[in-house]
Structures are given as C-alpha cells and as structure tokens.
Amino acid sequence: MSQLLSLLGVFGLLSILAVGGGTAILPEMKHLTVTRLGWVTADQFVEIYSLGQMAPGPNMLMVSVIGYRVAGYLGALAALVGFFLPACLLTLGASRLWVHFAGSPWREAVQRGLAPVAIGLMAAGVIAIAKVATRDAATIALAAVVTVVLLWRHVNPALLILAAGVLGLLVLRG
Amino acid sequence: MSESPPPPRVSLRAIFRTFLLIGATSFGGGVVAYLREMLVENRRWLDDEEFLSALEISQTLPGLNATNMSIIVGDKLRRVPGALAAFFGMVLPGTLVVMVLGILYGQHSHNAWVAGALDGVAAAAVGLLLAVTVQIARKELHGVVDVVIVLVTCLAVSELHVPLYIALLVIGPVAIWLYRPRAAARRGDR
Numbered sequence: 263m264s265q266l267l268s269l270l271g272v273f274g275l276l277s278i279l280a281v282g283g284g285t286a287i288l289p290e291m292k293h294l295t296v297t298r299l300g301w302v303t304a305d306q307f308v309e310i311y312s313l314g315q316m317a318p319g320p321n322m323l324m325v326s327v328i329g330y331r332v333a334g335y336l337g338a339l340a341a342l343v344g345f346f347l348p349a350c351l352l353t354l355g356a357s358r359l360w361v362h363f364a365g366s367p368w369r370e371a372v373q374r375g376l377a378p379v380a381i382g383l384m385a386a387g388v389i390a391i392a393k394v395a396t397r398d399a400a401t402i403a404l405a406a407v408v409t410v411v412l413l414w415r416h417v418n419p420a421l422l423i424l425a426a427g428v429l430g431l432l433v434l435r436g
Numbered sequence: 437m438s439e440s441p442p443p444p445r446v447s448l449r450a451i452f453r454t455f456l457l458i459g460a461t462s463f464g465g466g467v468v469a470y471l472r473e474m475l476v477e478n479r480r481w482l483d484d485e486e487f488l489s490a491l492e493i494s495q496t497l498p499g500l501n502a503t504n505m506s507i508i509v510g511d512k513l514r515r516v517p518g519a520l521a522a523f524f525g526m527v528l529p530g531t532l533v534v535m536v537l538g539i540l541y542g543q544h545s546h547n548a549w550v551a552g553a554l555d556g557v558a559a560a561a562v563g564l565l566l567a568v569t570v571q572i573a574r575k576e577l578h579g580v581v582d583v584v585i586v587l588v589t590c591l592a593v594s595e596l597h598v599p600l601y602i603a604l605l606v607i608g609p610v611a612i613w614l615y616r617p618r619a620a621a622r623r624g625d626r
Binding site: 338 | 502523
C-alpha cells in the first residue's frame with residue numbers, strides 16, 4: 263500500500279513539474295527512482311526508457327514498467343494515474359483559462375520566458391540519459407550518427423531506433 | 437442565401453478512434469507531426485492556426501505534449517468527455533505495448549542479446565533526444581538572453597543537481613520577468 267502511495271506521489275510530482283515535456287524530467291526521475299528510492303538501477307532505468315522508445319505513443323508511458331517492477335499491475339496503474347491525472351487536470355483547467363488571456367502581454371511573456379527554461383531542462387534530460395547510455399566508443403558513435411542523420415534529413419526516427427536495436431543485438435552484445 | 441451549415445458535431449467514438457490511431461502509429465517521439473497530419477490535413481477538425489495555438493499552450497503547460505494536445509483538442513471538440521476520449525485513445529496502445537515489453541524484459545534482462553539490443557536503442561534514443569532538442573532550440577531561441585537562460589537551467593539541474601521544483605520556481609519567474617510586457621515594449625521602442 264505504501265509502495266502504491268509513493269508511486270502515486272513520485273510520478274504525480276514529476277508530472278506537474280514537466281515543463282518541457284517528458285525529457286525535461288528525466289534527470290529528476292532518474293534521481294528519485296534510482297538514487298533516492300532504489301526502485302531500479304541506473305542501467306535498468308535507461309533500459310526501461312529504451313522500451314518506451316520501442317512502443318508507440320509518448321515514450322514516457324514507460325513509467326508503467328517502473329511501477330510494475332515496484333508493485334506489479336497495481337503498481338503500473340499507480341504510476342500511470344500519478345503521472346497523468348494531475349497534469350491532465352491542470353491542462354484542462356489552464357488551457358480554458360489560457361483562452362481568456364488571449365492577447366494579454368503577460369501570456370506572451372510567460373511563453374517567451376518559459377521556452378528557454380524548457381529547452382535547458384530538455385538538454386539536462388539528454389545529458390542524464392547520455393551519461394548511462396553512451397559510455398563507450400561504439401554507443402557514442404551510434405548516438406552521433408543518429409543525431410547527424412536526423413538533423414540532416416527527414417528520416418522516420420522509428421526506423422533509426424529499429425536499426426540501432428538490430429545493430430546493438432549484433433554488435434553490443436556482451 | 438443561407439449561412440454555411442455549422443460544422444457537424446464530432447462523435448466521441450470518432451475522437452477516440454482518431455487518437456487511438458495516432459497513439460498506435462506515432463513512433464520515436466515525433467507525435468506533433470502525426471497530430472498535425474491527422475487533425476489538420478486528414479480530419480479537418482482544426483485549421484493550422486488553431487493547431488499552432490493548441491500546440492503553444494501544450495508546450496508551455498507542464499505535462500507531455502502528446503497528452504496535453506489530446507486533452508486540449510478533445511476538450512475543444514466535445515468538452516470533458518471529448519478530452520477523456522482523446523486522452524485514452526492516445527495512451528492505450530503505447531501502454532499495452534510497453535507493458536508487454538516490460539514483462540518480457542523482466543524475464544530476459546540477463547540475456548546478452550536483449551541487453552545488446554536495448555543498449556543500441558538507448559544510444560539511438562540519445563541521438564534522437566539531442567536532435568529534437570537542437571531543432572526546438574533553433575526555432576525558439578532568439579538571442580543571448582535565451583542562451584543564458586538555457587545554460588543556467590541546464591547546469592543547475594544537470595551539474596549542480598538543484599531539485600527540479602526549485603529550478604523551476606527560481607529560474608521560471610526570473611525568465612518571465614526578463615520578458616515582462618513593459619521591458620519588451622521598451623526594447624521595441626528603441
């Protein structure tokens with residue numbers, strides 16, 4: 263029971279802090295679930311994140327897998343409810359309010375001001391995953407190639423993810 | 437003679453099915469492109485301007501872009517029931533798939549092939565996240581002030597390990613203050 267409550271609490275807190283989307287809260291999520299609560303190891307965290315990349319839809323749905331490892335199916339449900347309920351209620355309320363402020367200069371200020379904050383948080387999220395996922399020459403090279411290809415051409419990212427999985431299976435094993 | 441007929445009321449089932457399709461087919465984090473294709477081009481539930489304004493809101497508010505968009509668009513079409521239909525459509529396929537993968541992973545995580553494949557995906561994910569961040573930065577950052585805010589935020593969270601809520605509560609208001617209406621207007625005058 264207390265595990266379910268802490269899943270609700272941890273993911274609920276993370277979701278309302280997610281200015282800049284899922285990537286922005288990766289460092290805090292890793293810190294809480296790995297260092298503070300010991301729910302998963304750093305390697306497991308990144309591997310579970312990779313599972314999210316392989317599933318369709320938002321990759322943050324992987325919080326259900328963390329919940330499942332902590333407390334089975336109920337744990338998965340608690341993680342999902344925690345992660346989505348507060349943020350969705352907030353969005354529903356705030357987006358209706360937002361419409362009322364159309365044309366307000368402060369609305370513009372909030373948008374302009376928070377954009378670089380969100381990008382800074384996203385960059386920190388990339389670093390948090392990179393610290394674990396790219397620790398040798400092969401994985402660094404793979405990440406670099408994917409970055410360059412995506413910035414250079416309009417390629418479906420799913421194809422690159424799939425190719426990297428196959429490559430990893432053949433080359434990075436053991 | 438008469439005004440054009442009002443747009444037909446979109447059924448909850450149509451909302452659910454449309455977002456289910458988006459949720460089942462959007463891979464690799466590029467949900468925005470799939471959303472635009474489906475909502476603007478295909479279903480014509482929104483025009484480009486409405487889509488961009490919904491996107492602005494969902495990017496500024498906390499939460500995932502994909503689910504925020506489903507809530508906002510669903511709410512616009514059919515209020516709260518529409519928001520629920522869109523949200524569940526968006527997350528259902530991915531949740532089922534990731535749970536199956538998670539259970540399989542739990543049983544085979546010590547398998548060298550599985551670990552190798554996941555290491556490859558993780559490395560590619562770093563590349564994908566980096567590319568997305570660079571693309572958004574190129575579009576949204578406009579000057580030295582923006583770059584300084586990005587660096588301060590990133591360093592605070594990544595290197596100084598400042599808790600996220602403190603970083604947001606301190607840097608957020610300062611950033612908004614830097615772009616406060618009066619300052620922006622004054623800058624415009626010169």
